[in-house]
Amino acid sequence: MNQVIGVSYVAPYVVTGKYISHRKHTCYGLTLTKADNGLDQFQTCVSQSLQDATAMVALRSVIARFRPDIVVTGTSIRTKVEHTIWAVAQKLDIRTFAMIDGWAKISDRFPQKLSTRAMPYRVGVVDQQPCGVGARQVPHAQRK
Structure with missing residues (x-):
């Protein structure tokens, strides 16, 4: 959720790109673009270790539940x-x-x-x- 001057609003973004960065750590990233403004973009990146840890927690939760x-x-x-x-x-x-x-x-x-x-x-x-x-x-x- 974004905020402008204390007022909450939701801005719809779409995934317009995917990338993998191999620098110090492997990073899996997305380019997000605001639905009504193609110039409003940002990138977000998740490290391999965080992605693996998240997958382990999610899988553990599902398997433990069943x-x-x-x-x-x-x-x-x-x-x-x-x-x-x-x-x-x-x-x-x-x-x-x-x-x-x-x-x-x-x-x-x-x-x-x-x-x-x-x-x-x-x-x-x-x-x-x-x-x-x-x-x-x-x-x-x-x-x-």
Whole structure:
């Protein structure tokens, strides 16, 4: 909410740009433009660490509210979404199950060099082909 001389008002802004800044810290930003005046713009930026912390709090709140017996996820490539979900579930003592829907780029789904990332309790595959690949490339995989 904006204020002019003590009087509150709401000014509608629209997102007119997105950017990522790689300086001292990675920053995810938006350019906001006032709906009725294209010259009235400002930029806002959220650091990677704040964005990650916000995601953890939001996910923890949702998972804690539902208290599932198990959380089932996918295994996206080059993203921390699933790893964040697995970490939140682990902290709440909830088991996780990650499905690998394809055998390509297994090492990108479970990066071994990032040992600080959480891993799922169990990993499943949609067919037998990725099973052997996954058991060799997922750091803690147990083949059954």
